[in-house]
Amino acid sequence: MSDVARLAGVSKMTVSRVLAGHSVSEKTQERVRQAIDKLGYVADAAAGALSSGRSEFVAVLVPSLSSSNFSDTVRGLMSTLEPHGLQLLLGDTDYELEREERLVRSMLRYQPRCIALTGAQHTDATRKLLERSAIPVVEMWDLPSKPIDTAVGFSNVRAARAMVRHLAERGYQRIGFLGGASALDSRGLDRLKGYRAEIKALNMGEPRVIRLGESPITMSHGAPAMAAMLEKYPDTDAVMCVSDMSAFGAIMECHRRGLSVPDDMAVAGFGNFEVAECCHPSITTVSVDPFGIGLRTGEALLAALEARDTGAEIASQSIPIEYTIIARGSA
Amino acid sequence: MSDVARLAGVSKMTVSRVLAGHSVSEKTQERVRQAIDKLGYVADAAAGALSSGRSEFVAVLVPSLSSSNFSDTVRGLMSTLEPHGLQLLLGDTDYELEREERLVRSMLRYQPRCIALTGAQHTDATRKLLERSAIPVVEMWDLPSKPIDTAVGFSNVRAARAMVRHLAERGYQRIGFLGGASALDSRGLDRLKGYRAEIKALNMGEPRVIRLGESPITMSHGAPAMAAMLEKYPDTDAVMCVSDMSAFGAIMECHRRGLSVPDDMAVAGFGNFEVAECCHPSITTVSVDPFGIGLRTGEALLAALEARDTGAEIASQSIPIEYTIIARGSA
DNA sequence: TTGAAAGCGTTACCAA
């Protein structure tokens, strides 16, 4: 910056002002810009952050980058935050709370302006770290009963209950659930909880649950899970899956066995992934809006930062994201 | 840090040394750690970077976060770089060279230690920026004829040619190509180029090309593209698709029309996405290794940094990633 | 509209 200042014949401060868009006469601005171009000068953001006491980082933690659910949420966040010059610090927790804690600790070292996490479950140490950092926090994809600060999401329990009701209304009597075995995917566990609750509420007998494989649930989870279901509860007439991914795999397994979907076996998914619309039969599912969760989270974060700047006290809130049952060919 | 030092009864420098793992007596270390815990002190990475003149950032640019291809590459990068305490700065160029340039410019402000880009195409300004920054650069997913520095990828042209040969060897005579319309997806364009070249080399007549929709190519691109192909070249007996995603959509469209795959119409994909293995019929495809590209890129980056530290001059190289044709049911 | 000086929180360097 000194070099630029010297070449333009001004002080460092003037260069700084030009870069920040503060009031500088046209002529001076022009000269400074030319000097910048000539030297290929790029301002050091770390120094700026240190000096001004405010970074332009937003920390974001998702359980898995390879699930389109979460990568879409990240895209939503990016599209909201980038225009404000904010830079995402992205971390993949791999569904592990300890990894989340490690990542939070490591990211906090960059003094992010705010942070978005996935889910309601965090280690005590994570909570303490966040509290101490005193920055705005948003929990995504869930509506925790005791949110740390703000939350943007929906109740996976209720969404799963709605799907069971949907299947029951369509006349299916012996409804099973295909989920993951991981004790760490709390969205998945909530869906299972919802399934159990509604089966009980509707007096539909013993729950029929198959749990197979680690999160993130992929297509290849579906086939063996469906096979296990048919083995254990041969008279099942419908299954709801924790994800469209496994629903797709389950349908393929039915095809392979010569079972017609939905006549011999109805299948429902969760998430409204692209495959649910494109495959045959298309998959009845719960449509959620991952990109929208990212957008709304971004907006909530911006609002919190704005409030902080103006000194306004902002009430932390839980922002519900709509979901809908989409009835298609598979159920 | 001063607070910690005071509480532990040492100087700031000693605290800094404890954090950096430099030689400090056991006893002192213990006291310092206790003080850190008690105060919940978190070192400021920006200040450290400023002082030491080296950040812990690695800039990474991909065309699209929603393609599992690239999110897997990002995961590969993360898994290699995180153990070394490096933090990814991730950017999504949305297949736009100008956006890439903007992102590079913005990321360079954080003084990343090195940078990974996707593809061989960049604006002149981007190239100049990278040159000026004088940090190690890796281009991924391609083997440019004039790499900026290091490259990790494979020839999409050759891979596509290999697929055409595979189909020809299987006896298909009238082979078409289903690709995207985007002029910016150079991996896609290279595959088209390879298709044309091999069709010509094998004397298979006029190329039959349908180009529809923007990148990233998704499942929903496939059905209309297949429809257009049947409209324009009704006697086509095989199509190769720029991606497994559109191949899946194309197969669904065949099912809808009562065409048997592969008897009435063979379909091949590209990428060996999960759906290619799980759907029915399973899809013949080119298996590439997106996670491996990320891994190797991370290793190349680490090697370059290492070399820089030891003062060794490292020759920039092009690292080829293997791909293979996987023959399955669809072709 | 512009400039000078102080200071942000850390690490490099040299001295003890």
Next chain:
DNA sequence: TTGGTAACGCTTTCAA
């Protein structure tokens, strides 16, 4: 093994 001092490159603040 430890401590003091001077930077790192910027922005804030105050003065002109």
